Amino acid sequence: MNQPLSRFKAVIFDLDGVITDTAHYHYLAWKQLAESQGVHFDHEFNESLKGIDRMGSLDLILASASRQYTPEEKLALADVKNRHYQELISTMSAADLLPGAVAALDTVRAAGLRIGLASVSKNAFTVLGRLGITDKFDYVVDAATIARGKPDPEIFLRAAHELGVAPADCLGVEDAVAGVAAIKAAGMFALGIGHPFVLTEADVVITSLKEFNLAAY
Numbered sequence: 001m002n003q004p005l006s007r008f009k010a011v012i013f014d015l016d017g018v019i020t021d022t023a024h025y026h027y028l029a030w031k032q033l034a035e036s037q038g039v040h041f042d043h044e045f046n047e048s049l050k051g052i053d054r055m056g057s058l059d060l061i062l063a064s065a066s067r068q069y070t071p072e073e074k075l076a077l078a079d080v081k082n083r084h085y086q087e088l089i090s091t092m093s094a095a096d097l098l099p100g101a102v103a104a105l106d107t108v109r110a111a112g113l114r115i116g117l118a119s120v121s122k123n124a125f126t127v128l129g130r131l132g133i134t135d136k137f138d139y140v141v142d143a144a145t146i147a148r149g150k151p152d153p154e155i156f157l158r159a160a161h162e163l164g165v166a167p168a169d170c171l172g173v174e175d176a177v178a179g180v181a182a183i184k185a186a187g188m189f190a191l192g193i194g195h196p197f198v199l200t201e202a203d204v205v206i207t208s209l210k211e212f213n214l215a216a217y
């Protein structure tokens, strides 16, 4: 009998920074918003926001502002940023898929594993649609139904539950420190996309999905 290609039963992918590089669009939209409030915003700050949900990111930015904001003001600012972000992603297409992403998804499918998406982005369904890969996933978590963002494991546990797979049988794929922490807190194997000295909690780190090798994990 042939050996199965993988010891896992499901692979749960993050979206931003793993399948497509939306980080630059988030950067542009947050920078404009931050500067409108007199807050300096650079690439280093943007890095620290990777994987953090919208309101959490806004709180981190406004922590450097010179005044306090009411919850209503914060919602309005988050909305301004989101509308700018949506404008930026409105022209995305399959050309924005990161190298190796589709091949990785197809490898997982061909190996008979379930495929989930665990992105805290409330724009994830739009982005998947623009990339043309919605039907490659068995289950996409709706970020609007998640109470606690990464590094809380909630979103990865929800994906595993909906896929009908035990967390220990899942491989999670993430580019953000908070995301890798969420995968580990969920009791899953963490494949990091990025640099080992940044993603120190990941079980294995590769530089991009071009190096994805399901049988090796």
Ligand code: BG6
Residues within 6 Å of the ligand: 015, 016, 026, 049, 050, 051, 052, 053, 054, 057, 082, 119, 120, 121, 122, 123, 124, 176
């Ligand atoms: C994550 C990104 O995937 O989604 C974060 O890494 C972003 O940078 C977060 O803030 C929330 O996205 P959205 O689309 O709901 O504002």
Ligand code: MG
Residues within 6 Å of the ligand: 014, 015, 016, 017, 018, 050, 051, 174, 175, 176, 179
């Ligand atoms: Mg990410």
